[in-house]
Amino acid sequence: MSPRRPAPGVDPVDRLSLAATFGVDDPVRATSDRWVGQLAAADRADIVIEAVGHQVATLSHAIEATAFGGTVFYFGVADDEAYPISMRLMLRNNLTLKSGVTLDRRRMLEAAGKFAAGHPELLGTYLTHTFAVQNVDDVQGAFELASRPVPERVKIAIAQ
Template identity: 70%
Template sequence: MWCHRVVAPYTFEKIELPEPDPTTLAPGQVLLKFCAAAICGSDMPGFRGTQGKLPADVGPCAADIDGFPIHEIVGEVLASAHPEHQVGSRVVGWASAFDGLKAQLVSDGEGLAPYDPGLAPEHAVALQPLACVLYAVEQLPPLAGKHVAVIGQGSIGLLFSYVAKAAGAARVTGVDPVDRSAVAATFGVDDAVRATSDRWLAHLDPGARPDIVIEAVGHQVATLGHAIEAVGWRGTVFYFGVPDDDCYPISMRNMLRSNLTLISGITLDRRRVLTEADRFAREHPELLPAYVTHTFGVDDVQQAFELAARPTPGRIKIVLVP
């Protein structure tokens, strides 16, 4: 079967692998046939060859893991050792080993859920990041009537903006150096600020500080500090971006003097929130078609990741299909 993998920084290789043996599935696992995958911002360090935390990441110049680094997938169940997943059904969710770029893959059934069969796989795969955003918003105070600022208006940040507005936020500010004005209204953004977070902060009206700031950039330390400095009295900061560093310096003086709350965390209850994402998408049928802007054949994965690595106003979510 076909498989793509990163073998050097910014370099994919296609290889052939034997198909997995369905009789070797551990309890709770499922064997999937590849139907679609999507590129996440958290995949980009792997594409660049950065040393990751996966135990198998031992390659000399890249992770060199079969199917790496994709984790957002849609698949057809070929075999199942999980009681909730039946052969022949289509599911969306996590490739639990970050090895989704394969014709067939084994994954943890607790990170997968069925979805609206009316959705094409290239749209359904976007339910996975939507589930992550919905779970994060569950951890926040009620958003109705609040001013919510989202630092980063990439594929995750725009979902946060949309969900915040759908949850009743009175005002949504989106901050990004990439010009997102063309899609701001579509994703519920009232104020599309084209700026880096430090420049936004420098020009922020002290009397109009947001109640909640969501950091949706990650991969560096600065933006979390800007979020903490920007949020208003007794405000909440949610750190969603993936940390590339173990330790982040923050101002405890700002945290203390402004009585702030800082929240972070990975997505739990995955089957439940994937089902919630499916429900949300049914209620907002315009969302996923606007969100998925580029579709590539899987053999064009090199070009797809190169596009994902470039800040581009018209690019939101990139999907790979067979």
């Protein structure tokens, strides 16, 4: 593997104020197709994490952004049964695609709780809005907020 290089974070919403908290050295305000379209071969990464989820195109862009012999990690919940990807690009660049689901949810939730307790500043930055499930207006507000690109919104929770 190459030495660590600056880690870009690509988002069409301005997330500059959150970049350092999440380990992003190079915040890029662009759509993933525009970003990967101008990415030089020397700037392709050994490890690319696609954490948008729910989008066929962003997985393809992550594959395009990966250097020869690199690995793409795909996180999120797939909305579609099948995601078409370029097997030619995967094979010619000797890429690895890794994904999966949490099998032992109880253990993982316990580990996540411990991690969150040890890093309260991260959780406070990541979970930006909480709405009460008992209040229908709150639930509607959560949906409306999630539907708009807002720089101050990262993740939303609906709690009891």
